[in-house]
Amino acid sequence: MLTDMHIAIIGGDARQLEIIRKLSQMDAKLSLVGFDQLDDGFAGANKQFISTLDPAGVDAIILPVSGMNAKGEVETIFSGEPIMIDAKWLSGTKKTTTIYSGISTESIKALLNICKRPFVEVFNRDDVAIYNSVPTAEGTVMMVIQHTDTTIHSSEMVVLGFGRVGMTVARTFRQLGAKVKVAAQETELLARAFEQGLEPIALSDLRAHVESADVIINTIPAEVLKADVISKMPAHALIVDLASKPGGTDFRYAEKRGIKALLAPGLPGIVAPKTAGRILANVLSLLLAEQWEKMRGGTS
Amino acid sequence: MLTDMHIAIIGGDARQLEIIRKLSQMDAKLSLVGFDQLDDGFAGANKQFISTLDPAGVDAIILPVSGMNAKGEVETIFSGEPIMIDAKWLSGTKKTTTIYSGISTESIKALLNICKRPFVEVFNRDDVAIYNSVPTAEGTVMMVIQHTDTTIHSSEMVVLGFGRVGMTVARTFRQLGAKVKVAAQETELLARAFEQGLEPIALSDLRAHVESADVIINTIPAEVLKADVISKMPAHALIVDLASKPGGTDFRYAEKRGIKALLAPGLPGIVAPKTAGRILANVLSLLLAEQWEKMRGGTS
Amino acid sequence: MLTDMHIAIIGGDARQLEIIRKLSQMDAKLSLVGFDQLDDGFAGANKQFISTLDPAGVDAIILPVSGMNAKGEVETIFSGEPIMIDAKWLSGTKKTTTIYSGISTESIKALLNICKRPFVEVFNRDDVAIYNSVPTAEGTVMMVIQHTDTTIHSSEMVVLGFGRVGMTVARTFRQLGAKVKVAAQETELLARAFEQGLEPIALSDLRAHVESADVIINTIPAEVLKADVISKMPAHALIVDLASKPGGTDFRYAEKRGIKALLAPGLPGIVAPKTAGRILANVLSLLLAEQWEKMRGGTS
Amino acid sequence: MLTDMHIAIIGGDARQLEIIRKLSQMDAKLSLVGFDQLDDGFAGANKQFISTLDPAGVDAIILPVSGMNAKGEVETIFSGEPIMIDAKWLSGTKKTTTIYSGISTESIKALLNICKRPFVEVFNRDDVAIYNSVPTAEGTVMMVIQHTDTTIHSSEMVVLGFGRVGMTVARTFRQLGAKVKVAAQETELLARAFEQGLEPIALSDLRAHVESADVIINTIPAEVLKADVISKMPAHALIVDLASKPGGTDFRYAEKRGIKALLAPGLPGIVAPKTAGRILANVLSLLLAEQWEKMRGGTS
């Protein structure tokens, strides 16, 4: 339980609702900043503006998945205007006040440079990345069904990368009956792919393997689908690039060659916002409980 | 090979293209009726009108999946106007000329009553229904991803019916990580569901099991999702009804209760027209080869 | 519940213990014949000899899985001597007294010819055969692991038959990572095999496919693994024949060629007697409940 | 290819045969020490004694999986007497002569202390451990089938550890229809278990979860199945301990409580020696090719 812990939830999207619900249940004291257009009444949560919120009482700050943009604003879909957190306000918080953000951004780093506070980048955690790989894989399945005129069952696929997202994506398509090759560098990833009924291939052999591929899915955040690889693909091939912007595909060349190539960022928030919110809510509740135990242990 | 067999392909949609491709490969002599707007040139296929096609030379007639509509017209997407086949034209064919149609319709039956010819209802075959269950299941997966805000993984599902479509659909969702209950009547279907890692439930117990269901998929062509069952579902439940029109759901009641319910006919042609065409092409080529062997055996 | 129903359990093996346990729980009145060496005390069950049991009071008779042997004896592992049921004793039972046996045998048929009573062949039921296919498949897995020096994972297998046992066996080995071909005759079985990720082959093409097979498993009760097929197998191939005696393999030829071939009957009772007993207990309890309802409905 | 590379294979068991076969194929020059009772003739391989083998010409030395025992002997099943390699002989080799052994032992370390040579512990590699996890899992399946009287399908299992062996074992049993819980410490392992359809539990909650377990499989090389955990297990529970000797189970207590507990080391070599040999042969051939390329590069 988080009884008496004062948490400020600042900005966000549908995922924040699951976080608010969970932390309410755990009896935290919640201040919601940037939620003035939200109708739902949550017990133990009251709406505030950054100007009305006393920093000295806040134990933890939860920023949205996107953190803080280049202009230093925190985005919110529940209010007409973005929120500004400045160093002055932040320096009014306790030294132990911890900031949780989906990702780290330049503006957050700059702020924390001026005013040091414990900071947790939630999306960077392996467990969060693995939980999120599930809605990512389902979003990919949806896109492949939408953008091909054949079934996934019996189709030939190549998945690039066998990390947190790649392993889930590769197995998901195999479960649906596709023949899946996995391209990776490290020998232990290739061994694991083999064990899971996938066909491991060396990244360096990619050119040979895309020739008979119907669908190519990239999870490697580096330029791996270059022109020389794309030039080997059959005309009907579909590329779905999951790697964070700008992806790992030479999109210009793909278009020129008439190969359909889609950059598909942020799938969890699109196809399963409720699940994506619960993933964050579950992990945050564990992290906050740990922080709270430590803080109370420290004051006694 | 179908060398010298003269086959008239009359009307249709994208699926016909795969049939034409396959039968061309097998060296059949093809007359395409209702394909005047089709650009592709297929070797050994020439475009005709029903008026220019001499029935006496035709060995087999392939109608579209939908057969012939109530007005006695054969529909086509490759021509501005539908095609009429009348008893007079048909009686000009040989007694052994065989008609292949996706489904049987009242107007086909009426025509065959006047002029008896061997008739094959291709979609009625178990093998075709099972092959088609694969794109049907994938289409269902796409719809469930689109119409829920949670993942299929870990969700609770009930599939009604464990026939040709039901078995494929239930297993597909289970492979994606859902907890799947299967409602059926016959004890051997319940045993098979159990063996495949699904939870078998009696259709008569359905009301109790939908209470915790996130998604309910119906494959039974009978009114099984009645008001008293729907009234037990949670507000966020999604119904996808695959049974042929009008489906097995009390849609009026579902709407009244605010439960999202979708009737989803014809998924293979929508999500995987090429695969759907190949399924037909493969089965037709086997059936035509058998017919041709018999016909030639008979004439010698 | 089976309160007041008097059931005679005559002979059997470890599986009978699960039946006794289940029927006890359902409050039946049990007479155990041929269990004199059994120690366990079951509430509501008393041990009898056929000579001390009054047939007039018995509502149902449960014979072992093996029924009655050629000498007209019922076998039991819990007593030193087999049991004889004769027509005289049986004719003392009510006309509605129902006999349940695993299988039907000549001696049972002869007895029922003299003295007609309702008779149920439990192992013949599709649901029982499918439930039993699970321990059968696990027993086959055990044997294949024991008798090969390679893994099941990545090995090439051919399963003959895709009925109640064949479907379970084929999928089980595929789940373990084998590449599995399924040989069957009917087109809808081949379609279902394809859908489940197995490679369907025509039985008539078997000779070509065994050439690269590491393991061949037969479930067809007919001579399908003849000399001309076995002669094509590689020297290290293993044949496991599950079909009921005498199996479908030319064992003499296999031995001559040095191919290891094993006839493996009765696997459920060997590798999972408790599960096998529960399968029978569950089905019998449903059948007995139906019979009891009918009998009481009839007497009122 | 390994043309002109001189490799000494010293001692071993059935697995060495696969290594010899593979390296022969790659055209290496092989000296076999401790194989005097081996009948097979391998092209390019000649049998030697350590006394007849000139160390100066040897490029690589392959020891068995077990390395060298406490007495400094290399064990072999193909000769009546063990082999001794001493520092004097070894110091006659080139500085670049590389020693490959399954595991490292005290006696090997002592020898290398006196005479420094490149050393590779093959079993320690992640890829080898993952490839070996497949026969390990199959061996575990065999043992569980042999030592229970119920099916794996539908049984409740707990797998301890989710490393290279644990992940494979847990998924293998789930594929066979068991309900599998995975006990681990790290949050990302728990997330991966969840994604793969397994139920993740904290190691600290183990006591609560073994209460309903039919089978418990340990892969953690630390004492985790202590008396207080075993005391919670049902009487029919089976423990299979895969962790390297002495395992992670309090065997003394398990026996006292009547819980069947089996220590099962070395399964790959027992249930699939040929596969186990090929795994080593494949990895060794890659490592030797790399070494050979480097050596020749260096001399030029």
Ligand SMILES: NC(=O)c1ccc[n+]([C@@H]2O[C@H](COP(=O)([O-])OP(=O)(O)OC[C@H]3O[C@@H](n4cnc5c(N)ncnc54)[C@H](OP(=O)(O)O)[C@@H]3O)[C@@H](O)[C@H]2O)c1
């Ligand atoms: N589209 C979406 O909705 C969505 C959702 C989640 C994540 N993502 C994105 O997906 C990408 C993958 O995420 P992840 O969590 O799976 O990351 P990850 O666990 O780090 O895996 C990345 C994989 O790429 C390989 N890799 C990285 N750099 C490489 C290089 N230069 N050359 C070759 N291989 C390289 C890694 O292999 P090594 O281990 O050998 O480096 C690993 O196999 C990220 O860009 C992430 O932002 C997108």
Ligand SMILES: NC(=O)c1ccc[n+]([C@@H]2O[C@H](COP(=O)([O-])OP(=O)(O)OC[C@H]3O[C@@H](n4cnc5c(N)ncnc54)[C@H](OP(=O)(O)O)[C@@H]3O)[C@@H](O)[C@H]2O)c1
């Ligand atoms: N939406 C699409 O894209 C699409 C694609 C393909 C098929 N379909 C439609 O899906 C439906 C199912 O097709 P299918 O090929 O799976 O048919 P099927 O093999 O005949 O299976 C139908 C199932 O429904 C059960 N059933 C039938 N009537 C019943 C009743 N009155 N009460 C209870 N159970 C009943 C059957 O059980 P018993 O065996 O016990 O009768 C069986 O389990 C059909 O309407 C078909 O037209 C739709």
Ligand SMILES: NC(=O)c1ccc[n+]([C@@H]2O[C@H](COP(=O)([O-])OP(=O)(O)OC[C@H]3O[C@@H](n4cnc5c(N)ncnc54)[C@H](OP(=O)(O)O)[C@@H]3O)[C@@H](O)[C@H]2O)c1
């Ligand atoms: N070893 C054990 O422990 C064990 C356990 C259980 C059962 N069994 C035995 O296993 C066998 C199979 O049982 P089951 O329940 O699977 O039977 P099933 O459901 O009747 O299946 C038999 C399969 O064999 C095919 N078949 C039958 N006769 C054939 C013939 N003459 N030529 C070609 N195919 C033929 C059937 O195809 P169609 O449908 O086209 O006829 C079907 O695919 C039986 O002999 C049974 O007694 C053994």
Ligand SMILES: NC(=O)c1ccc[n+]([C@@H]2O[C@H](COP(=O)([O-])OP(=O)(O)OC[C@H]3O[C@@H](n4cnc5c(N)ncnc54)[C@H](OP(=O)(O)O)[C@@H]3O)[C@@H](O)[C@H]2O)c1
């Ligand atoms: N019986 C056989 O035939 C056979 C075959 C192969 C291997 N093995 C043996 O099986 C064992 C596992 O091998 P592996 O390759 O899977 O090793 P691994 O990849 O290192 O995995 C070991 C697992 O145990 C956990 N673990 C280790 N020490 C722990 C501790 N003190 N407390 C809690 N968790 C702990 C690890 O978690 P962390 O990552 O959090 O540490 C990891 O999940 C080894 O002893 C190996 O020798 C036996």
